[in-house]
Amino acid sequence: MFLFTFVQSVRAYDKVVVVIDPGHGGENLDEGSESGAIYREEILERDVDLITAKAMRDELSAYPNVTVYMTREDNRAISLEDRVSFAKSVDADIMISVHYNASVAHKFYGAEIFTSAFSDCYSVGQGAATCIMNRWKEYGLPDKGIKTRLGSSGHDYYGVIRHGVEMDVPVIIIEHGYLDNDTDFERLGNEDAYNDMGILDARGIADYYGLKKNVMSESIAPTVKIKAPEDKAEPDSTDPKDMNVVIDAYYPSDNTIDFTIHASEEESKLMYYGITYDGQPGQIEDEDFNELILWDQDKESMSGNIGLPEDLSRNLIFRVYNQYCLYTDFEVSKNVIDIAVNKANSAIEAENAENTGNNDPDGEAGEEEISGETEASETKISEGTVTQDRPDEIRVSGSRASQNNSTENENMVLYLLIFVLVIVAILIFFVIIILIRKML
Ligand SMILES: [Zn+2]
CATH class of the missing domain: 3.40.630.40 (Zn-dependent exopeptidases)
Known part of the structure; x- marks a missing residue:
């Protein structure tokens, strides 16, 4: 014993x-x-x-x-x-x-x-x-x-x-x-x-x-009553369903993407999601994923932003786990990423073309025209590139983009101002030189 x-x-x-x-x-x-x-x-x-x-x-x-x-x-x-x-x-x-x-x-x-x-x-x-x-x-x-x-x-x-x-x-x-x-x-x-x-x-x-600390109760009974199963209460044996991943936007300035993952789970609850660039489809293990991100159990979709590797040669794989660690994978092919990148780039070109033409009677007409095509209404300029955002889709970091946007616009105004001041200074310099020569 x-x-x-x-x-x-x-x-x-x-x-x-x-x-x-x-x-x-x-x-x-x-x-x-x-x-x-x-x-x-x-x-x-x-x-x-x-x-x-x-x-x-x-x-x-x-x-x-x-x-x-x-x-x-x-x-x-x-x-x-x-x-x-x-x-x-x-x-x-x-x-x-x-x-x-x-x-x-x-x-x-x-x-x-x-x-x-x-x-x-x-x-x-x-x-x-x-x-x-x-x-x-x-x-x-x-x-x-x-x-x-x-x-x-x-x-x-x-x-x-x-x-x-x-x-x-x-x-x-x-x-x-x-x-x-x-x-x-x-x-x-x-x-x-x-x-x-x-x-x-x-x-x-x-x-x-229903126990009370330091208080003797005359009688006690369970406060949560759950019916016994007729046979047995089966564990969840099915993977998460209806999984889909949408790439919402690409940001060339920092090489990141915004994404939204959809999934549903009826027998238990969704638990985490993970992302990997490295895995071979069908062969990826749990350890191939980044740190798993907690799924908000009240939601059917989760949004986020991640950086892409310098040279993305493979597909991105997203994995959603339920509480039983059963999972479903969703591959986002490199083509889909390329489309997002090209979209961002062609938006830049379109914006540049309009800025160069600059024949809008109303300065904001160009932006309205673009958003009318369900494309971006925001543009941001950074280090010589212009990125287009897509506010028509769900994004986690929407505030981030618009903040960049306004600071970058402010920078442009500042650069223009400095440029004008330098020109004026040079002109004044020459005028003074000419005046001095005449006086001599
Ligand atoms: Zn143990």
Whole structure:
């Protein structure tokens, strides 16, 4: 038998039993099940899980209607089955398995929770997970979903959750974030954050059971009720749909493009998008992409601006991920980029031609004419080139272009003014010379 630590027991009319299970544990660092993920070659997930779990225990212990146990309070190896057996032996209402995440390409970030796909284990797990996720959002953690995952046998994929179903103990796996990813490490990779996470976890559980701190309640019941599935709650197994990418504008001055990505997702939610110039279509991996950009989960399209390489020889590939890391790619061929570049260049020529002719009775007529053809109404001049913007399409950096535009126009006026002043100065100089000669 393992030594399990009994933390606190408060006599109550009605109480819940929560078992906190710090993930992993043990000395064998070659064994991922013992060390957990190893971050930056020195931070061990098994240790971080324990810090968060202890903070969770301490916070939860301040609620009278709850009894808290931990599956381990130090570094020791425990099998998944023994963890759940222990929870069963203390008649746990829920067991929370505390983890931090990692991915092969180190690209993913955000917080996710896994529950069983079956029966009351699903209902309780999803309800508690919803409350915990809401607390995490307060801390700014991106929501990567409350999910189920099935193995090839059709049962729950994760052993600890599967044993939970076998023993009728709802088990959830809470993954606070990816400490191998720079974005998540920045907000989560320190002692304070590990503790904060445990406090938020505890408050999420308290929210779920309607517990009040330092107040004994006569009776308690889950505040979020979720129906058990008739068979099982299937995870999302389909890629994002309806993907399309539009190149909105090209800027020769800094060799960048504005783009808009459209996509839809029905079973789960869209999570990130990435862009690569390097990948061979059909062979690109997660690591080929730039830093993934969070998809605003309320939107069906996202806009942005990126620089192009000096010599773009390959197609641009955009990738959209959903919360299950299933993805869809969209190739923007080099031809499409060339068309945007040519459009910008021919707009420059058209504008130059009109400026040279300069026979408009009304100075603004030329611009109106162009915008009438759904082309740009703005032109900007920079270092001898003129770029045309396309305000008829969605752009993220519209303000950027118009700012450049006005400062560049101001510069032109300044140059003209200096030019005129120099001519006048030369004329005055000659007049003075002539006058002096006459006087002599
Ligand atoms: Zn883990």
